[in-house]
Amino acid sequence: MSVFLLSAGTLWKREIVRFLRQRSRIIGALGQPFLFWLLLGSGFGESFRSSGAGASGGYLEYFYPGILVMVVLFTAIFATIAVVEDRKERFLQAVLVAPVPRAAIVLGQALGATTLALLQGFILLAAAPFAGVPLTAASAAAAAGVMFLIGFSLTSLGLAFAWRMESTQGFHSIMNLVLLPLWILSGAVFPVASAHPWLGWVMKINPLAYGVAWLRRTLYAAQPESLANLPEVGISLAVTVVFGTIAFFVAVRHAEKSEG
Numbered sequence: 001m002s003v004f005l006l007s008a009g010t011l012w013k014r015e016i017v018r019f020l021r022q023r024s025r026i027i028g029a030l031g032q033p034f035l036f037w038l039l040l041g042s043g044f045g046e047s048f049r050s051s052g053a054g055a056s057g058g059y060l061e062y063f064y065p066g067i068l069v070m071v072v073l074f075t076a077i078f079a080t081i082a083v084v085e086d087r088k089e090r091f092l093q094a095v096l097v098a099p100v101p102r103a104a105i106v107l108g109q110a111l112g113a114t115t116l117a118l119l120q121g122f123i124l125l126a127a128a129p130f131a132g133v134p135l136t137a138a139s140a141a142a143a144a145g146v147m148f149l150i151g152f153s154l155t156s157l158g159l160a161f162a163w164r165m166e167s168t169q170g171f172h173s174i175m176n177l178v179l180l181p182l183w184i185l186s187g188a189v190f191p192v193a194s195a196h197p198w199l200g201w202v203m204k205i206n207p208l209a210y211g212v213a214w215l216r217r218t219l220y221a222a223q224p225e226s227l228a229n230l231p232e233v234g235i236s237l238a239v240t241v242v243f244g245t246i247a248f249f250v251a252v253r254h255a256e257k258s259e260g
Helices: 002-021 024-047 059-088 091-096 102-125 137-162 168-188 197-204 207-219 233-257
Strands: none
Touching: 002 059, 002 102, 059 091, 059 102, 059 137, 059 168, 059 207, 091 102, 102 137, 102 233, 137 168, 137 207, 137 233, 168 197, 168 207, 207 233
């Protein structure tokens, strides 16, 4: 157990140190979602009307929880690219020959990326008053817990693909094909009630939709009347945990088959 934790902790620390040395990643992970939020939110403006989706104002307010998840998503993509880069630089091969479980390697990578996603999510969380979101200390702490689970799930899913990829270009293509539609159809961009019926069914089976709904419930805990159409907290928690667990073990399975 000590070897397992030491290995995971070392890789977690490496992800943090590497991030601090690559400040451009901060701009990329925070800047693009922030621009999306301002431009799309201002563009739709008052033409958007939420129907029980946890926002009583315009699109800027409705889109805000989705942008928090987008920050987590982008961080997951940027962090898991490191697996492909480490393979090219031969660092991954050196890690794989070490006498440590592959699960410890994947856990360290996942926790490192999740920590970075949470830190950047906290920065954007400070903009909640500007979005009209009634943020309190309790709701901020609850939102942090939800973002951690969402971040771990998305990072594990990204690692499941990254351990099988040999090129950065191929990884980008897969991430754009999988993670971005997963985010768009999560209720982050538009509510289920306003979607076409077949899209509504897709959104209902999308595991990320339950994480987004849970995040809305934490941010709008003081306004329960506006959350009637969202899944219950228990269901959202169960789906998010199962999603993250499955994604993590799939990533471990791919890591065990990898030769670097």
